[in-house]
Amino acid sequence: MRDTLRQLVALQQVDDELAGVEAEVSGLPGLRQAADADRAKAEETLAAARTRVEEVELARREQESELASTEERRKDREGKTAVVKTNEEYTALLAEIDGLKQSEGDLETAILEAMERVDEAREALSAAEDKAREVGARVDVLRKRLDAREQELTGEQARLTVARDEAAAKLPxxxxxxxxxxxxxxxxxxxxxxxxxxxxxxxxxxxxxxxxxxxxxxxxxxxxxxxxxxxxxxxxxxxxxxxxx
Ligand SMILES: [Zn+2]
Known part of the structure; x- marks a missing residue:
């Protein structure tokens, strides 16, 4: 009886070890998914940061070209002040020139603000690139580790299954x-x-x-x-x- 009970305890030990290995194996896909989700999230943030840089740069270019055309129009109107025939026309031209100068001032302010936004967006992009690289490297290492661990566990599982069958065969x-x-x-x-x-x-x-x-x-x-x-x-x-x- 003592031997039988010892064999039973031996079976239980192998069995519990096997259950532990199986539980770890079944947890691996979840760990891989979590790692991949981390990587996907970092890449999503990076893509959004790239889009943001493109958007703010486009906005700045549009404002710059609007400023250039406003300046051109003002210079054209200034040229015309020398050739207008009437006081009314002259007064109207001056008012238009004033309005254009006002617009130029507003655009220059807007361009400065846009440049700040571009700088911020570029900084955010650079941070997102660093982060994506860091997360990517970490996920690569983790995935390799998980693959190696899975191999180990598969070997362990095979060994324990044999040991388990042997232990079970000894019991009534x-x-x-x-x-x-x-x-x-x-x-x-x-x-x-x-x-x-x-x-x-x-x-x-x-x-x-x-x-x-x-x-x-x-x-x-x-x-x-x-x-x-x-x-x-x-x-x-x-x-x-x-x-x-
Ligand atoms: Zn009990």
């Missing part, structure tokens, strides 16, 4: 079935106890079941969580606390 079929049933619902499937208390769910073990446990003659399961109960003395070389072995 009834006990194996009982164990399988428990681990479908909860892990670990075995509760190693030292007192009259299930170490899995903290519910008390009835006295008769506890006596059976330490006698090692029958397999006992917890009445509450259904875990297979093993007294820890059954696993070590130490003497069982009552002489019933």
């Amino acid at each position: 079929p009834d006990l194996l079935r009982t164990y399988q049933k428990v681990v479908e619902r909860r892990r670990p499937g075995v509760a190693v106890v030292s007192t009259e208390l299930c170490s899995g769910c903290r519910v008390g073990i009835p006295p008769q079941a506890f006596v059976n446990l330490i006698s090692g003659k029958t397999i006992e399961v917890c009445g509450s969580c259904r875990r297979i109960l093993i007294h820890k003395a059954m696993l070590s070389g130490e003497a069982v606390p009552v002489s019933a072995e």
Whole structure:
């Protein structure tokens, strides 16, 4: 019985290790997706920053060409002041020239502001480029690490599956079935106890079941969580606390 129980505990250890490996494997796609999402977000920010630079540069060029044409028109009107025939025409020309000068002043202010916006947009673009590069490099490293880890885990999984099958083959079929049933619902499937208390769910073990446990003659399961109960003395070389072995 001691050997059987030790084999059961050995199976549980391999099984739990395998479950851990499988849980890690199943988490890998999520980690890859999160890394790719980080990269996509940084690239999106970069694309938006590029668009912003193009927009503000275009706005500045439009204002500059509007200023140039306003200046041209004003110079044309100024030239005409020498050739107008009437006072009314002259007054009207001067008013138009004043208006054009006002527009030129407004445009010059607007161009200065536009240049500031261009500078800001270029700075933001440069920061977005740095960030995208940094995130891209980080994601590349992370993805390589995840690929390497996946390979490791796949090897580990294969090794543990073999070990698990070997451990399972050593157990009596009834006990194996009982164990399988428990681990479908909860892990670990075995509760190693030292007192009259299930170490899995903290519910008390009835006295008769506890006596059976330490006698090692029958397999006992917890009445509450259904875990297979093993007294820890059954696993070590130490003497069982009552002489019933
Ligand atoms: Zn229990």
